[in-house]
Amino acid sequence: LAPGESWASIAFGKDWFAPSRQQNAPSWHYVNADQWRYEREFTDYHTVPINTKPGSFASGHTMDTQVRAVRNGWLPFYPQFDRSPLEVVRQAEAAGATTPEAIVDYTVGELKERRLKFAVEDPDSQENWPRLWFVWRGNALMASAKGHEYFLKHYLGTHHNSVAEDTVAEGRVKEVNWHEHAPQGKMDLVVDLNFRMDTSALYSDIVLPA
Template identity: 65%
Template sequence: YRAGIVGLMLTGCVGKNGGGLNHYVGQEKLAPQAPWATIAFATDWAKPPRLQNAPSFHYVHTDQWRYEGEFTAYHPVPPDQDFAKGHTMDLQAKAVRLGWLPFYPQFNRNSLELVGEAEAAGAKTDQQIAAWAVEQLKSGDLEFSVDDPDAPENWPRVWFIWRGNALMSSAKGHEFFLKHYLGTHNNAHADELAEGTVQDVKWRAEAPQGKFDLVVDINFRMDTSALYSDIVLPTATWYEKSDLNTTDLHSYIHPLQAAVPPCWESKSDWDIFRSFAKKISELSRNHFPEPVRDLVAVPLLHDTPAEMAQPTIQDWRKGECEPIPGKTMPGLVVVERDYANLYNRFISLGPSVREQGIGMHGLNWSVKDLYDEMVETRATEQWNGRPMPSLKDVEDAANAILLMAPETNGEVAYRAFKHEEENVGLP
């Protein structure tokens, strides 16, 4: 970059409107992350969301761990190392039980049923429900699913693929995806090596094949994922939908407007997910007519006090410490799920945004006035006894993101910096 920077300095273009250097930032970035994540993960209605890092999910569930041996068989390390040894799968399981990583499914029993079981055992508050779950985990009556990933009750069953060719070009270990996820033809020839080297994770003699019951691909290409999917939902391509786009090539945010309507039966991504929400709400009137409560294991997150919760590494399962949610193990949070109103929640910006604000990376700022502005000046949805900003159309969602993002609203950027000043003790 030095030549370009020198040129800008010599021509007096630094700090000038339209000048400066907008360079490659080095990795994929989603610029307006705070409001985007609020809408994408529905934290305007309930927290925390259920999120999973994809590499761990696929490494475990495609059974690639079965084809690996002990870590030191592949990597020479200095002697007397405490961490650089053992099987990677054991470290995955350890990371989950100590709260370093999330994993789904979470437990070997349905998390929607655990709250009811805890209440039947006498738990009355969320804290008592969490304490009951801790005792269940400590005694072994309840297990993390990562400890026995090949047990049928711990398999993932439904896979939605969106905006990625997950089968083939994005899959690390494509043949194992075909063999263990789909149970179809494959060219996997590797020998299984993990037996006898995994200690904490249960080894099953026969690896399951075909874990998924349903694979749905939302795609505008007939790529490998679409070819192997049970259902392909055609989505609109560029110029056929309104959207927001950011890239790792620069820090600009691109609002995109549809130039032509989608072809044939294709719909925009937003319309497809909205249709899902509507159908799920309709079905839930029979299966989940009333709100139900879910138990969510929350990992110790960066940019929160929890990231300093473990000054030393101690494993509660080995008796080195007590299992304490949010400190020596994941936090355990009770979350209400209202499936019958999923569609209503999808098309409206929830009140938690107005009451609690939004934030990212340990910062939080109020958008109460912006929320009220949207109610007064933009489309609204009326339900649950109050008007709320509408997210029914993708343009409404995009405009809400642009209004509340510090990257696109200078007033919001000021609020974010103000909160950072308070965090670090500046006036």
């Protein structure tokens, strides 16, 4: 949903709770629109010191850095896990958790044991990508889309002008599960709240006045 600031105070009850950790749009689109599949390693595009240590932020693939940032708690990312948070809570309660603190402890334990995984680690698996997209008064499918052709291809599954191969990152990403075929048409429903018949409105399933 973009932009978010104008509705965030009401949507997240900021007069009652501390500010929510919201997902930044560039990372969200980079991952879910599969733009990372079209890139080589960071050092193929940027000059870095010769003696850069392995694992440095100045080396490797940008997608791997995204995953590490999520694991370390630096970057909020949604969907969060490879299953619904509601299902995680149900599983925690079934395991004996009766308080919010116990549910958190259960979740942390599952993550450490790798029985629960972050969705960003396998973004092309069908349980991990978003299905519903609300766009509010922002032309997210054109002017705001850095990588318009990837939005059309991977979000909508429609005609596009993509000429690059979506296998460039194969063998280069280390933290992400690789799928031979990139999914196309991830979104089941796109709703645009808009007062212009712009590109986003033209491609949306539903257009509402805003």
